[in-house]
Amino acid sequence: MSSPQFPTRLADLTLNDSTHNPSLYASLRSIRKSALSIPNRLSSILDDTRFAKEVSRHYGFPLVANERCGSWYIDPADKVGSAYFKSTDGHHGQWAFSSRRLNLPLLPVLAAHGGAVIVDSTRRGKNLPDAFSKTVPIWVTVINRALFPEASDMHYLQSPPPPDELGMSEISQIEARLDEFTEAFRNLGLDLESLRMELGRPISISWAINGFFSTGQHYQDPKAVERHGSLSSSGPTFRHIVLCSASRRVRGAEISEGGYIQGAGDDSEGWSHGLTAQIFWQYRELLMQCPEEELPALIKALVEQDHSLSSITEVTKVIPTSNINIAGGLPETLEEFDLILSCQGDEKGSTSRLVSLNCRSGKLGSKDLRDKLPRTVEAASKQLAKDPKSQILVTCSTGKDIGIGVALAILCLFYNDQGQLREPSSNVVFDKQLVKQRLAWITCSKADANPSRATLQAVNSFLMQRP
Structure with a gap:
């Protein structure tokens, strides 16, 4: 008996049915996908x-x-x-x-x-x-x-x-x-x-x-x-x-x-399925020997392993200041810092020494930053008033974006052109040129700092609204 799927009459034939007659476009796309494996x-x-x-x-x-x-x-x-x-x-x-x-x-x-x-x-x-x-x-x-x-x-x-x-x-x-x-x-x-x-x-x-x-x-x-x-x-x-x-x-x-x-x-x-250049070079022989169909699973395992073993990125001091520091994640020991501003931490875990902002990643984090900057600045202001030499650490998940925005706002508000704490009575014009100058301090100190346009817009908006 013939299959119910198989046409037995001329009227049942469907020549444009892709299941019986794949299109040229679909075939080329399949070939190209294979070539780009x-x-x-x-x-x-x-x-x-x-x-x-x-x-x-x-x-x-x-x-x-x-x-x-x-x-x-x-x-x-x-x-x-x-x-x-x-x-x-x-x-x-x-x-x-x-x-x-x-x-x-x-x-x-x-x-x-x-x-x-x-x-x-x-x-x-x-x-x-x-x-x-x-x-x-x-x-x-x-x-x-x-x-x-x-x-x-x-x-x-x-x-x-x-x-x-x-x-x-x-x-x-x-x-x-x-x-x-x-x-x-x-x-x-x-x-x-x-x-x-x-x-x-x-x-x-x-x-x-x-x-x-x-x-x-x-x-x-x-x-x-x-x-x-x-x-x-x-x-x-x-x-x-x-x-x-x-x-x-x-x-x-x-x-x-x-x-x-x-x-x-x-x-x-x-x-890449999450594969980075660093992981590729570390495991290139293993990756090159792996059958293609097993590569996604292997990559996933290597990425998860890398995340579990990855350590804190190096803490970078922003020159010419002597006490503003930037990093990705939290270091194992926090004793050397008087105030830690963590952009990704849970706000419920905040203390007098650790302020967690719970900013999301990417553009959503930049949006969160607009609401969180006042609280962050207030914490930094109180700490610097108590001890002008306080070591302040600003962190985010990468140390390249949201945390850079927080550090940038602090540098604009509290530090003069020589990197010294500004006198409270100083008259300062908060404009885009000041933001560019302080951002130059950060990028000269930390080469991979790369704040997004949305993060910079959040900082600009916060500063320009100040009296």
């Missing part, structure tokens, strides 16, 4: 890692990750630091020098090693991320102008190589904004002379692009070569940044690349 991504990352290491050996410079993507392409044993150059600051018409991402911890790395290879990648369709074609060149130009005003021949925008060179119109539009960017950096109130002495020399850029780079050659902006010679012959004239685009460009579909995925480490939240 986790094993292919991890294998592609390891392939690109070899290129980044080759560039590092060629120049003799250490590797720095442009977070968050860059850390996937660097063995932690070879990594000396991180940078936070965002492609959005280089998008056409939105060019910016970010006061939230000053990247000044990169300066001592450049001074100590003479240069650094900054690693990032981009997905299919491009050779360079916008961070490397425009954001970093803008940053370098501002640093050169602000710290070395006499080196006028290094005040131009250094441009990437063909076929990724910038058009003359875009270069002109960016250069028209460079004076404004430089002035904004100067107005942050940082000790520029100390930064100048720390860096020592202006910065020059070269690019190393997977698929174009060979150890026998490199690309540097022709203007720099014309004025000062090539990197290999310039000796100690400059600090050198090599922008390494780790992934080779894929021009067709991923299925034509034998499993290779360009920019496999990019936007990892969408494919």
